[in-house]
Amino acid sequence: MPLSHLMELQTFRPPSFAGTMVFLVRNQVQQWKNHCRFSANTMLSEHRFYKHLLSGRKCVSKNTKTSVSCSYSTEQNDTLPSINQLSDARVIYAVAAALGHNKESHPESSARVPAIVKALEKMELTPKFRGSDILELQNFNLASVDDIASVHAKAYVSGLEKAMDQASEKGLILIEGSGPTYATSTTFHESLVAAGAGLALVDSVVAASKNQLDPPTAFALIRPPGHHAIPKGPMGFCVFGNVAIAARHAQRVHGLKRVFIIDFDVHHGNGTNDAFLDDPDIFFLSTHQDGSYPGTGKFDEIGIGAGEGATLNLPLPGGSGDTAMRAVFDEVIVPCAQRFKPDIILVSAGYDGHVLDPLASLQFTTGTYYMLASNIKQLAKDLCGGRCVFFLEGGYNLDSLSYSVADSFRAFLGEPSLAAEFDDPAILYEEPSTRVKQAIQRVKHIHSL
Numbered sequence: 001m002p003l004s005h006l007m008e009l010q011t012f013r014p015p016s017f018a019g020t021m022v023f024l025v026r027n028q029v030q031q032w033k034n035h036c037r038f039s040a041n042t043m044l045s046e047h048r049f050y051k052h053l054l055s056g057r058k059c060v061s062k063n064t065k066t067s068v069s070c071s072y073s074t075e076q077n078d079t080l081p082s083i084n085q086l087s088d089a090r091v092i093y094a095v096a097a098a099l100g101h102n103k104e105s106h107p108e109s110s111a112r113v114p115a116i117v118k119a120l121e122k123m124e125l126t127p128k129f130r131g132s133d134i135l136e137l138q139n140f141n142l143a144s145v146d147d148i149a150s151v152h153a154k155a156y157v158s159g160l161e162k163a164m165d166q167a168s169e170k171g172l173i174l175i176e177g178s179g180p181t182y183a184t185s186t187t188f189h190e191s192l193v194a195a196g197a198g199l200a201l202v203d204s205v206v207a208a209s210k211n212q213l214d215p216p217t218a219f220a221l222i223r224p225p226g227h228h229a230i231p232k233g234p235m236g237f238c239v240f241g242n243v244a245i246a247a248r249h250a251q252r253v254h255g256l257k258r259v260f261i262i263d264f265d266v267h268h269g270n271g272t273n274d275a276f277l278d279d280p281d282i283f284f285l286s287t288h289q290d291g292s293y294p295g296t297g298k299f300d301e302i303g304i305g306a307g308e309g310a311t312l313n314l315p316l317p318g319g320s321g322d323t324a325m326r327a328v329f330d331e332v333i334v335p336c337a338q339r340f341k342p343d344i345i346l347v348s349a350g351y352d353g354h355v356l357d358p359l360a361s362l363q364f365t366t367g368t369y370y371m372l373a374s375n376i377k378q379l380a381k382d383l384c385g386g387r388c389v390f391f392l393e394g395g396y397n398l399d400s401l402s403y404s405v406a407d408s409f410r411a412f413l414g415e416p417s418l419a420a421e422f423d424d425p426a427i428l429y430e431e432p433s434t435r436v437k438q439a440i441q442r443v444k445h446i447h448s449l
């Protein structure tokens with residue numbers, strides 16, 4: 001990754017930035033257009049665009065038995081997948097690749113989701129190979145402005161929409177002060193698609209859980225990511241808080257009062273943290289690398305007021321890896337979730353804790369992500385009728401990102417991990433086990449676990 005981006009990351013503003021968006025225009029239009037891998041034809045809808053990209057391959061068609069064209073609204077539940085389709089499926093996913101939302105050389109690039117889809121195809125984890133076991137939701141509704149406003153200030157939402165004209169003229173704008181969150185003319189629309197994918201998956205999983213004890217696990221393969229976006233604005237590559245918006249949707253539309261959010265991205269999910277700081281019904285649990293962006297998520301950030309105790313932050317020392325995360329799962333995540341008694345589990349699934357990821361220095365492996373996917377699925381089955389939706393957050397090495405997501409799909413299917421084919425134990429070094437134990441003990445003490 002270019003040094004300039006590393007520097008950008010290090011000079012992020014702290015989350016105290018919460019004000020008006022400052023639009024710094026960069027005159028990169030022509031440069032960006034020349035280098036953009038996919039031309040940003042805003043007239044082409046994202047899905048058509050995406051299919052266009054995949055044309056030549058026999059990709060999923062909405063007419064096939066296992067692919068569903070559904071339009072969700074609270075009034076029209078007849079557009080949900082059929083009960084038969086839901087009862088056959090063990091994995092449901094939705095793709096929102098945001099191909100127009102791209103900036104040259106930026107790690108949060110438009111190549112990320114296509115890389116995942118390609119790995120899923122290569123590992124034969126799409127409906128084409130798996131029939132009714134795997135269901136892809138297509139043509140889902142965009143999130144509405146009201147959906148977004150359940151988490152974000154309306155002034156931010158309308159300001160971003162208006163800014164699209166400017167982006168259209170200038171090609172590329174920065175929407176986070178001096179920070180690195182950029183926008184193109186398609187960003188507003190594509191961010192609504194991303195958030196909408198998450199909502200559609202929540203709807204599907206909830207519908208399935210009404211008829212079966214073991215509903216399919218869902219994965220929103222979406223971008224821009226969401227967990228840094230704060231109520232008043234964008235932050236850290238994130239535009240709208242996809243997982244937070246889905247949590248409010250689960251409460252408002254489905255009456256699922258208690259939402260447990262697990263965030264295992266290498267960075268602290270400060271946006272989700274802030275959205276539910278004083279809310280006792282939404283438990284936010286974040287593991288992240290100590291000292292990494294944005295610098296929040298200390299042990300003593302446990303929520304405020306009525307929400308005190310419903311936020312758990314566990315910063316892990318750099319170098320923490322598979323052994324650390326297994327201990328965290330058993331000793332922190334499980335007892336925490338058991339005590340909270342959730343109605344649904346949502347997961348901010350960031351893959352930038354992988355040892356090969358360029359943005360941080362944890363040592364997770366494909367096997368770690370398989371373990372997390374498998375264990376979280378089981379946790380949801382044990383505690384909340386199997387209702388569980390994963391949301392893509394970070395992950396910037398396209399190989400480790402895509403194979404870790406694919407192995408997560410295998411975990412959802414109950415199939416053995418193929419991590420041994422991708423992980424190279426020779427590149428790992430010794431984990432800081434004493435400091436990891438101390439961190440776990442400290443968080444257990446603070447939260448009386």
Ligand SMILES: [Zn+2]
Pocket residue numbers: 265266267350352393394395
């Ligand atoms: Zn991250």
